[in-house]
Amino acid sequence: MFTERQFKIIAGLKGAGEWVKGSILAETIGVSVKTLQMDIKKINEQYQDKPIILSNNRLGYLLDCSDIIFNDIQNSEDKKELNSQGVYGRSKQILMLLLFEKDYIKIGDIADKLFLSKSTINTNLAQVRRIIERTLGVNIEVSASRGIRIQASENRKRIICMKAMENKVDYATILGIDEFNNIYYYEEILSDIISKLFIEYDIIATGESYKDFIRFLSISILRSKLMFEEVELENNDIDIEDLVIEISSKVKDKINYVFSNSELYYIQLRVQELNLIKKKKQENQM
Numbered sequence: 001m002f003t004e005r006q007f008k009i010i011a012g013l014k015g016a017g018e019w020v021k022g023s024i025l026a027e028t029i030g031v032s033v034k035t036l037q038m039d040i041k042k043i044n045e046q047y048q049d050k051p052i053i054l055s056n057n058r059l060g061y062l063l064d065c066s067d068i069i070f071n072d073i074q075n076s077e078d079k080k081e082l083n084s085q086g087v088y089g090r091s092k093q094i095l096m097l098l099l100f101e102k103d104y105i106k107i108g109d110i111a112d113k114l115f116l117s118k119s120t121i122n123t124n125l126a127q128v129r130r131i132i133e134r135t136l137g138v139n140i141e142v143s144a145s146r147g148i149r150i151q152a153s154e155n156r157k158r159i160i161c162m163k164a165m166e167n168k169v170d171y172a173t174i175l176g177i178d179e180f181n182n183i184y185y186y187e188e189i190l191s192d193i194i195s196k197l198f199i200e201y202d203i204i205a206t207g208e209s210y211k212d213f214i215r216f217l218s219i220s221i222l223r224s225k226l227m228f229e230e231v232e233l234e235n236n237d238i239d240i241e242d243l244v245i246e247i248s249s250k251v252k253d254k255i256n257y258v259f260s261n262s263e264l265y266y267i268q269l270r271v272q273e274l275n276l277i278k279k280k281k282q283e284n285q286m
Contacts, residue, residue: 002043003039005029005031005039006039006042006043007115008029008170008173009025009029009036009039009040009043009053010043010053010063010115011113011115011173011174012025012028012029012173013025013053013061013062013063014063014112015113015173015176016063016176018062019056019059019060019061019062020060020061020062021059021060021061022036022037022060022061024060025060025061028172028173028178040053040055040061047065050064050065051064052064052065088127089166090114090116090120090124091124091125091127091128091131092131092164092165092166093114093169093174094110094114094121094124094125094128095128095131095132095150095160095164096161096164096165096169096171096174096175097110097113097114097174097175098110098128098140098148098149098150099150099157099160099161099164100175100177100180100226101149101150102228103146103149104141104143104146104147104148104149105147105148105149106146106147106148107121107122107147107148109147113174113175113176114174125140125148128140131160131163131164132150132152132160135152135156135159135160136156137152137153137156138150138151138152138156138157138160139151139152153231153232154223154228154229154230154231154232155231155232155262155266157223157228158216158219158220158223158231158266159216161219161223162212162215162216162219163212165215165219177226179222179225179226180222182222182225183218183219183222186217186218186221186222186255187214187215187218189254189255190214190217190218190251190255191214193247193250193251193254194210194213194214194217194247197243197246197247197250198210201242201243203243203271212270213270213271216267216270217247217251217267220259220263220266220267221251221255221257224257224260224263225257230260230262231260231262231263231266232262233261233262233265240261240264240265240268241268241271243271244264244267244268244271245264247267248264248267
């Protein structure tokens with residue numbers, strides 16, 4: 001029915017809920033304006049009686065009759081491909097949506113963003129609960145009138161984001177947050193910074209632990225820039241190590257971001273907890 005790229009076009013327009021200029025939509029999807037025009041033409045050809053994507057030379061594009069598309073996706077074979085990641089993958093996408101909401105969100109709104117039915121969302125919420133139960137001090141709050149939300153400290157939310165985020169998912173489109181793509185830029189810069197500092201400080205990190213540490217730093221920067229809650233200290237007894245201070249200094253120089261004292265404390269905890277092992281220099285000298 002639709003290609004993956006066409007799904008992104010539909011999702012982008014549905015998320016915007018208004019006219020979107022072709023140049024902006026093309027940049028968001030990651031294609032040329034000409035390719036965008038061709039894809040929109042192919043989408044509309046499937047609904048010859050009434051084109052579902054309206055076009056205007058001045059305003060751009062607008063998704064019309066989105067309920068028709070939504071029902072088609074729900075009942076088509078493409079749904080199998082769209083949901084091929086299975087319950088666990090869908091659950092992590094739902095979890096990421098909840099983590100990047102500053103207030104309650106209704107089940108129907110989650111369903112719309114992921115092109116899933118409400119019943120599918122409700123089914124996957126059980127798995128979402130199981131995922132977050134692995135982190136102490138985190139729970140899901142449910143309100144009959146307002147929807148659901150994640151209740152946790154900002155530091156714990158960042159830890160869950162670190163664990164739940166997957167590389168192949170287009171979070172910028174799903175979340176409706178264009179700035180989310182900045183995280184990959186942060187990770188590239190941070191990887192260069194951290195790899196050099198770990199060598200300097202004789203730190204060994206396993207592959208997954210190293211990636212988790214980079215992602216935690218990237219998510220911390222992104223969420224702070226998006227004005228999520230400030231990180232609060234759970235322990236006021238802080239003695240920040242030189243390694244963490246150097247990380248902070250280089251991040252300020254390269255990314256123009258200044259970690260707060262609270263963030264430095266939790267970065268230090270991540271260094272200690274993510275299976276990072278400091279070499280014994282005396283053994284190296286033997």
